[in-house]
Structure formats: C-alpha cells, structure tokens
Amino acid sequence: MLRAGIVGLPNVGKSTLFNAVVANAKAQAANFPFCTIEPNTGIVAVPDDRLGVLANISSSAETVPARVEFVDIAGLVKGASKGEGLGNQFLANIREVDAIVHVVRCFDNDDIIHVAGSVDPARDIEVINLELALSDLAQLEKRMDRTRKQAKTSKDAQAEMAVLEKLLLVLNEGKSARLVDLSQDEEALVKSLGLLTRKPVIFAANVSDDDLATGNAWVEQVRAIATTENAQVVVVSAQVESELVELPPEEQSDFLEALGVSEGGLKTLIRATYDLLGLRTYFTTGPKETRAWTIRAGMVAPQAAGVIHTDFERGFIRAETVSYGDLVATGSMPAAKEKGLVRSEGKEYVVQEGDVMLFRFNV
Numbered sequence: 467m468l469r470a471g472i473v474g475l476p477n478v479g480k481s482t483l484f485n486a487v488v489a490n491a492k493a494q495a496a497n498f499p500f501c502t503i504e505p506n507t508g509i510v511a512v513p514d515d516r517l518g519v520l521a522n523i524s525s526s527a528e529t530v531p532a533r534v535e536f537v538d539i540a541g542l543v544k545g546a547s548k549g550e551g552l553g554n555q556f557l558a559n560i561r562e563v564d565a566i567v568h569v570v571r572c573f574d575n576d577d578i579i580h581v582a583g584s585v586d587p588a589r590d591i592e593v594i595n596l597e598l599a600l601s602d603l604a605q606l607e608k609r610m611d612r613t614r615k616q617a618k619t620s621k622d623a624q625a626e627m628a629v630l631e632k633l634l635l636v637l638n639e640g641k642s643a644r645l646v647d648l649s650q651d652e653e654a655l656v657k658s659l660g661l662l663t664r665k666p667v668i669f670a671a672n673v674s675d676d677d678l679a680t681g682n683a684w685v686e687q688v689r690a691i692a693t694t695e696n697a698q699v700v701v702v703s704a705q706v707e708s709e710l711v712e713l714p715p716e717e718q719s720d721f722l723e724a725l726g727v728s729e730g731g732l733k734t735l736i737r738a739t740y741d742l743l744g745l746r747t748y749f750t751t752g753p754k755e756t757r758a759w760t761i762r763a764g765m766v767a768p769q770a771a772g773v774i775h776t777d778f779e780r781g782f783i784r785a786e787t788v789s790y791g792d793l794v795a796t797g798s799m800p801a802a803k804e805k806g807l808v809r810s811e812g813k814e815y816v817v818q819e820g821d822v823m824l825f826r827f828n829v
Contacts, residue, residue, distance in 0.1 A: 469535040470739045471563035472670075475590050476581045478571035479672040479704035484508075484538035486707035486732060506538035512740050512747075513733040514758055516790055516820065520749055521756040523798060530757040532747050534740055537563055557601045561660040565742050566667045567735070568594060568697075569704075572684035573674040587687045591669070595642065595695075598662040603637050605659050606630055626655045637663070644696055666742045667697040670735055678703045679726030700738050702731030748821040749790065750774070767815040771825045781828035785811045790820035 472487075474480040488508035511531035521529045539559045560566065570587045571580065610630050616623035629652045636646050642663035648656075656664075669692050671685045681701055692699045707730050710718055722730060740760075747758045748770060761770050767787075772779030792807040793799065802808050817823070 468564040468743045468745065469537055469562070470565045470567050470743070471537045471539045471560050472567045472569060473539050473560060473594065474569035475571070475593065477578055478569050478590070479573075480569040481506075481538055482704040482708055483569055483670065483672065483702065483732075484536060486704060486711055487536055487736065489711040507535065509533050509535050510736060512736055512758070514747065516749070517756055517758055519794055520751045520790070520822065523793065524751040524756055525753055526751060526756040527753065528755040530755055532740065532745070532758040532760045534736065534743070534745075536567075536739075539563075557597070557662065560598070560662055560665075564665065565739060566662075566665050567670050567739060568667055569670045569672055570688050572671045572682060572688065573677070573703075573705075575674070585684065587671070587684045588691060591688070591691055595663070596640075599637055599640065599642070602643060602659075602661045602663050603634070605661065606634050606637065609659060610634070625652075629655050633661070642695055667695065668735070668738055668742055669697055669699045670731075671699055671701045673701060673703050675703050675706045675725055677701075678706055678731065698738055698742060700731055700735045702735055706730055707732045746817070746819045748817050748819075748823050750824070751822060761817060765817055766813060767811055767817060767823075767825075768813050770817045770823070771827065774825070777829060778825050778827050782813060783826040783828060785815065786824040786826070787811050787815070787817075788822050789818070790822055793822050 472480055472484050484506065487510055510533065512534060514531060517529045517531060520526070537559065568591070570590055571585055572587055574585050610627065613623050613627050613630060617627045629648065632648075632652075633643050633646055633656065637643060643661045644664050644666065669688050671681070671688045673682060673685060677685070678701065685699070685701055689699050691697075706725065710721060710730055710732075713721055722728065744763050745760050746763050746765075747760060750757050750759065759770070759773050761773055767785040768779045768782040771782050771785065786808055787810075788799070788802045788808045793802050796802040796805055796807065799808065
C-alpha cells in the first residue's frame with residue numbers, strides 16, 4: 467500500500483485535516499477494517515460511487531474499497547533542514563512516503579496564531595520548499611562525494627554522477643527536483659536517495675467554511691505556485707470536514723448544500739492523492755463481494771491478477787473483461803456477454819481504469 471505524508475507549517479490545520487481524513491474514511495466504509503498502524507498513521511478508503519452500483523448489479527453481500535495510507539507528519543519550521551524543531555526526524559519521515567500533501571493555510575482566524583504572525587501562502591510554501599530543497603542538497607552532495615571517487619574507474623558511477631549533476635543544477639536554482647526530466651534508467655540510479663522535492667505534491671488549500679465554494683485570493687496564490695511546481699491543488703476546509711464527520715449521513719448533504727458545495731474537499735483530496743500516486747482501480751464483483759483493486763497505471767493483466775494472489779499471476783491464462791460503463795448500461799454480466807461486450811484478454815492486455823475482471827488461471 468502506498469503512503470501519502472501530510473506536511474506543512476505548525477497551525478495550518480494539518481492535524482485537523484488528518485483526523486478528519488481518518489474519521490471520514492471510517493464512517494464511509496464501516497465494514498472496512500480501519501486501523502491506526504502507529505500514532506498519526508491511518509489507512510483510508512478511497513471514495514468510489516462505482517462500488518455501490520456494481521454491488522447492486524451483483525447483489526453483493528459486501529463491498530471493499532481501494533485504500534491509501536496517510537501519515538500526519540509533525541509541523542516543519544524554518545531551519546528544519548539544520549535540525550530546528552526536530553526537523554531532521556520529520557524530514558526523514560517525509561522521505562519514507564510516496565507523495566506529499568502540503569497543507570497551506572488560506573484562512574484568517576485570530577484564535578489560531580500563525581507561526582509567522584500572518585497569513586501568507588506564498589511565504590509559507592517557500593519556507594517548506596526551501597527546507598525540503600536544502601535537505602535534498604545535503605543528500606546529493608554527500609552522494610556525489612562518494613560517487614565522484616568511484617567515477618574514476620566505473621562507468622556506472624559516471625552515469626550516476628551525470629544524473630546527480632543534473633539534479634544539483636536545478637536545486638541550486640531554487641527549484642524542485644521533480645521538474646527534472648529523467649529516463650527510467652536515470653530514475654533508478656537516484657531512487658534510493660528518496661529526494662523530497664522529487665516526490666509528487668498536492669497543495670491542500672485550507673480555507674474557512676465561507677470560502678469553500680468559491681475559494682479566495684490566497685487560494686489563487688497557491689494555484690499560481692502549483693503551476694510552476696508541476697503540482698495539483700485541492701480546496702478543502704479542515705473546519706468543515708471535522709464538523710461533517712460528526713453528522714449522520716442524512717444530514718451531511720444538507721450541511722454541504724448550505725455551504726454551496728455538493729461534496730466536501732476531503733473526498734476530492736483522497737481521490738486526487740490516489741491519482742497522484744499513479745494508481746488505478748479495477749473491480750471484481752459477485753454475490754459474495756464487490757471489491758476495488760489497486761494497481762499501477764500501465765500494469766498488464768497478469769500483474770493485475772497478481773494483486774489478488776501471486777498464484778493468479780503465475781498461472782494466468784486469460785482475463786474476461788468488461789468496462790464498468792458497458793456493464794452498468796447492460797445491467798448484468800450475462801446481458802453484457804450477449805451483446806459481445808465481455809472480452810477475452812491475454813497477457814499483453816493493459817488494464818484500464820474501471821475494468822471489471824474475472825481471471826482464469828492454472829494452479
């Protein structure tokens with residue numbers, strides 16, 4: 467299971483948002499075995515309305531959603547890369563995640579003191595980005611010292627040195643390492659570094675309830691920065707989400723409607739994080755259960771089968787596949803087969819988002 471780390475300055479709403487993420491996921495999928503693996507770490511269900519539709523078609527007894535793990539990482543402060551505020555420990559925690567959700571304060575509240583004394587998303591983002599970049603620079607320079615010696619006699623080390631220099635050039639310009647185009651081979655050479663600014667990022671613009679529907683000038687600042695950072699933006703209100711999880715489901719829609727939105731930013735954030743990690747969903751469905759399975763984009767049918775069980779991949783024969791849309795349009799698997807919409811796919815088939823699949827295999 468892939469992990470997303472929630473980061474930001476202190477008092478930007480980071481932990482409030484994390485608590486809402488975890489509580490909401492538990493409420494949305496009551497039959498999902500929610501657990502907290504360690505303090506400030508939780509597994510959440512990815513909201514997907516398709517599960518219920520498929521479960522109705524198959525009269526499934528149970529639905530099992532896709533999952534993402536979120537980690538609430540303690541607030542970073544200026545100087546974190548030099549150890550300020552236990553920064554080294556927190557930066558190490560970020561290095562272990564696959565993607566970053568960077569919470570940015572876009573609301574004013576005199577009762578919640580900003581660590582810098584005022585609300586300024588551009589400044590806050592710059593502080594976090596600088597600390598991540600300084601940490602990456604330290605990592606690169608340490609690696610380069612070792613690789614430079616090896617490069618005198620090793621062609622592999624020479625190739626690695628070329629990639630390190632390419633990354634160093636961009637970081638020295640104050641930019642993120644994710645902006646550097648690397649080939650698969652080049653990426654493999656530096657993957658072990660776990661560069662913080664190489665990780666994909668979503669900016670979670672945390673607004674007050676009044677601005678959830680329309681955003682505000684601070685949100686526009688975040689969007690402008692995200693464009694240059696090759697990052698995404700989701701507008702969310704930690705305040706609203708924390709209130710929403712306390713309401714019964716039948717009252718949540720009215721609450722959101724009063725704010726001028728159809729759903730809270732939390733569902734959007736979870737789905738966006740799932741997509742950001744390069745994840746895709748395929749389904750299996752039947753009387754026992756309808757389940758969403760998580761795969762990497764570009765996986766072929768045997769690899770997708772292996773997510774269920776390694777025996778499925780080893781003994782893969784073929785996959786009977788129908789798109790979610792075709793199955794819903796026809797109303798049942800037999801009807802989809804009658805119309806020729808259920809395909810027999812082999813080992814080279816690249817599984818598509820929303821495929822409904824049945825695998826045939828030898829034990």
